[in-house]
Amino acid sequence: xxxxxxxxxxxxxxxxxxxxxxxxxxxxxxxxxxxxxxxxxxxxxxxxxxxxxxxxxxxxxxxxxxxxxxxxxxxxxxxxxxxxxxxxxxxxxxxxxxxxxxxxxxxxxxxxxxxxxxxxxxxxxxxxxxxxxxxxxxxxxxxxxxxxxxxxxxxxxxxxxxxxxxxxxxxxxxxxxxxxxxxxxxxxxxxxxxxxxxxxxxxxxxxxxxxxxxxxxxxxxxxxxxxxxxxxxxxxxxxxxxxxxxxxxxxxxxxxxxxxxxxxxxxxxxxxxxxxxxxxxxxxxxxxxxxxxxxxxxxxxxxxxxxxxxxxxxxxxxxxxxxxxxxxxxxxxxxxxxxxxxxxxxxxxxxxxxxxxxxxxxxxxxxxxxxxxxxxxxxxxxxxxxxxxxxxxxxxxxxxxxxxxxxxxxxxxxxxxxxxxxxxxxxxxxxxxxxxxxxxxxxxxxxxxxxxxxxxxxxxxxxxxxxxxxxxxxxxxxxxxxxxxxxxxxxxxxxxxxxxxxxxxxxxxxxxxxxxxxxxxxxxxxxxxxxxxxxxxxxxxxxxxxxxxxxxxxxxxxxxxxxxxxxxxxxxxxxxxxxxxxxxxxxxxxxxxxxxxxxxxxxxxxxxxxxxxxxxxxxxxxxxxxxxxxxxxxxxxxxxxxxxxxxxxxxxxxxxx
Ligand SMILES: Cc1cc2nc3c(=O)[nH]c(=O)nc-3n(C[C@H](O)[C@H](O)[C@H](O)COP(=O)(O)OP(=O)(O)OC[C@H]3O[C@@H](n4cnc5c(N)ncnc54)[C@H](O)[C@@H]3O)c2cc1C
Numbered sequence: 001x002x003x004x005x006x007x008x009x010x011x012x013x014x015x016x017x018x019x020x021x022x023x024x025x026x027x028x029x030x031x032x033x034x035x036x037x038x039x040x041x042x043x044x045x046x047x048x049x050x051x052x053x054x055x056x057x058x059x060x061x062x063x064x065x066x067x068x069x070x071x072x073x074x075x076x077x078x079x080x081x082x083x084x085x086x087x088x089x090x091x092x093x094x095x096x097x098x099x100x101x102x103x104x105x106x107x108x109x110x111x112x113x114x115x116x117x118x119x120x121x122x123x124x125x126x127x128x129x130x131x132x133x134x135x136x137x138x139x140x141x142x143x144x145x146x147x148x149x150x151x152x153x154x155x156x157x158x159x160x161x162x163x164x165x166x167x168x169x170x171x172x173x174x175x176x177x178x179x180x181x182x183x184x185x186x187x188x189x190x191x192x193x194x195x196x197x198x199x200x201x202x203x204x205x206x207x208x209x210x211x212x213x214x215x216x217x218x219x220x221x222x223x224x225x226x227x228x229x230x231x232x233x234x235x236x237x238x239x240x241x242x243x244x245x246x247x248x249x250x251x252x253x254x255x256x257x258x259x260x261x262x263x264x265x266x267x268x269x270x271x272x273x274x275x276x277x278x279x280x281x282x283x284x285x286x287x288x289x290x291x292x293x294x295x296x297x298x299x300x301x302x303x304x305x306x307x308x309x310x311x312x313x314x315x316x317x318x319x320x321x322x323x324x325x326x327x328x329x330x331x332x333x334x335x336x337x338x339x340x341x342x343x344x345x346x347x348x349x350x351x352x353x354x355x356x357x358x359x360x361x362x363x364x365x366x367x368x369x370x371x372x373x374x375x376x377x378x379x380x381x382x383x384x385x386x387x388x389x390x391x392x393x394x395x396x397x398x399x400x401x402x403x404x405x406x407x408x409x410x411x412x413x414x415x416x417x418x419x420x421x422x423x424x425x426x427x428x429x430x431x432x433x434x435x436x437x438x439x440x441x442x443x444x445x446x447x448x449x450x451x452x453x454x455x456x457x458x459x460x461x462x463x464x465x466x467x468x469x470x471x472x473x474x475x476x477x478x479x480x481x482x483x484x485x486x487x488x489x490x491x492x493x494x495x496x497x498x499x500x501x502x503x504x505x506x507x508x509x510x511x512x513x514x515x516x517x518x519x520x521x522x523x524x525x526x527x528x529x530x531x532x533x534x535x536x537x538x539x540x541x542x543x544x545x546x547x548x549x550x551x552x553x554x555x556x557x558x559x560x561x562x563x564x565x566x567x568x569x570x571x572x573x574x575x576x577x578x579x580x581x582x583x584x585x586x587x588x589x590x591x592x593x594x595x596x597x598x599x600x601x602x603x604x605x606x607x608x609x610x611x612x613x614x615x616x617x618x619x620x621x622x623x624x625x626x627x628x629x630x631x632x633x634x635x636x637x638x639x640x641x642x643x644x645x646x647x648x649x650x651x652x653x654x655x656x657x
Contacts, residue, residue: 031059032132033216035125038065038110039144041440042137042299043095044252045102047206049167050135059132060216063103064223065096066121067114068147073233076430079379082235085434087403089234091250095298097227098251109215111223114230119150123158129218131160137299138164140348141441142356168206168302170345171338172198181349191450194349195342206305243492244402248294248437255295259306262290263313269320271333273340274407277483277532286406286483290337293438294404296344303341310334347446354449358441361424363449367456369463372424379427381575382417385493388567388574389471390506391480392416394493403437408483412475414452415531419472420576425453452531462528470552470577474521474529477581478546480506482588496571499564508571509578512558515551521581522548545587551580
């Protein structure tokens with residue numbers, strides 16, 4: 001620790017006035033000190049139980065944030081890539097600067113130090129300051145638990161203690177669940193089951209910011225001179241990204257302001273959860289979420305406060321139903337937000353129960369028999385958005401440039417890496433970890449393991465059949481048609497396709513490919529294709545526009561009419577053979593115009609197009625009627641209530657057909 005001074009931030013002098021401190025502080029030579037250790041995941045003052053408890057004691061309190069260098073500038077274990085991108089480091093730094101300012105306003109101070117090993121820092125701290133107790137939030141992930149244990153041992157050696165609190169790490173306190181979440185046998189395996197159990201349990205009150213004790217005078221010489229100095233080893237800053245949909249600034253001040261604006265503007269009325277990928281219309285999963293995740297990840301705001309605020313707003317303003325087309329859940333939009341945050345709770349508690357298995361290649365469900373690759377070239381192409389699948393490439397480029405992509409884009413890009421590229425899934429999770437502003441180990445690794453990885457039943461059954469010679473994640477081809485029909489988003493990030501007719505920009509391989517084999521792709525439960533949508537309880541409501549066939553596209557000669565565009569020269573050739581999915585675009589449940597290729601020559605209907613379309617129209621009416629019944633019956637049922645892939649996998653049916 002080279003420099004030993006108090007923190008300044010943004011040019012503002014944050015150092016305390018020594019006279020004032022000496023006058024108000026207890027005798028520095030005898031008084032023992034309590035420390036509030038702010039981890040990177042709890043950079044706030046409000047609803048912070050360790051802080052609240054520390055300031056209820058009568059001793060001076062030292063606030064501390066340790067910038068752990070392995071997390072800021074270290075390399076990941078599997079892929080060997082930087083663990084923290086420039087965007088994420090910048091957001092983290094902003095959170096710390098804001099915390100330092102907020103403490104200063106309240107007559108307190110934040111010591112910030114860049115450290116390799118927190119335990120070593122605490123050993124040195126105890127030499128300089130008579131520490132009684134260190135107050136912090138409980139950890140729940142393997143690596144952090146090891147750090148916590150090592151700090152505890154260090155403190156015990158000098159007669160100090162580590163006091164850990166669960167506090168508001170989750171909406172529902174771990175002690176209020178009615179079962180032991182740490183026990184793998186008691187923790188529900190599926191999120192729907194957990195959500196139902198949790199919703200019956202109470203939510204504790206939000207803790208206010210207490211009257212703060214003074215900081216100890218003896219700590220005046222600790223820490224880096226400025227917050228920026230503690231972040232000196234972060235990757236170089238990037239210029240602002242103009243294409244970014246929403247700009248986040250780190251810190252509790254901005255998080256509280258955002259929540260206030262969100263509630264006051266009545267946005268809750270149109271809330272759609274991030275995971276409601278098939279919500280129709282303007283209020284959809286991409287543009288009607290809260291965008292709170294980066295602040296929640298760095299703990300600038302507590303999840304239980306968000307739920308309490310939503311419920312309070314609804315008590316005053318009334319509830320609006322969250323039920324909409326494509327949304328398989330009932331209740332008010334506030335309840336829906338609670339449900340979405342319970343996904344976060346579920347993964348946080350599951351992480352405790354799963355332990356280190358979450359970070360192993362077989363994941364928490366111990367899958368075996370998958371041949372994972374560690375091909376760095378392939379991995380690089382995925383990271384850079386050079387796969388030749390525009391929807392995936394748009395997502396990956398946006399992720400790298402901004403640190404955020406929508407849930408449906410995360411799913412598509414991640415599933416493509418696992419199912420199509422066959423790369424070690426942990427490389428993908430590490431890239432997401434590095435880039436995502438909202439990365440937390442439980443939510444990121446948990447989503448990869450719980451949602452994206454195949455379950456053992458499917459892997460075992462699949463092993464009996466030859467590998468598919470085409471893209472397996474059909475969503476990669478279909479979702480752009482559903483979610484980005486005008487291609488605004490895709491072309492923003494993949495501008496090299498903007499001169500192609502839109503239908504071809506969506507599927508550029510058609511400029512020189514030809515249909516070689518027609519295959520069945522009808523989604524059904526346990527389908528080896530369709531990593532996600534096929535498991536939705538309401539899929540038959542959605543898929544009347546999907547007759548159920550696709551063509552494998554093989555490489556061919558470039559068509560003369562697209563002579564200005566050449567695959568490989570102007571855009572990437574698909575890394576694996578693409579699919580031409582037969583879609584009835586006119587029956588798709590969103591209001592768009594469908595590209596600028598004339599209807600009769602739209603290449604998505606290579607054979608039997610017109611016939612297919614007429615049949616689909618008739619069928620659509622029938623299916624929609626039927627689906628309304630099944631949709632009503634399924635209301636409130638979650639797609640994850642049942643195992644994603646049962647042991648009796650539908651893949652066998654698929655191969656028999
Ligand atoms: C492969 C993959 C990796 C992901 N990694 C992360 C991550 O590191 N951090 C993260 O917060 N989310 C992660 N998500 C979940 C989800 O994409 C984001 O939480 C969501 O996009 C945030 O947008 P929002 O705040 O507008 O969400 P809202 O719809 O407003 O939801 C409110 C909050 O609920 C929580 N939440 C919602 N869905 C999930 C979920 N599936 N898992 C965990 N929490 C959820 C988030 O805290 C979110 O801010 C991941 C999803 C996938 C598929």
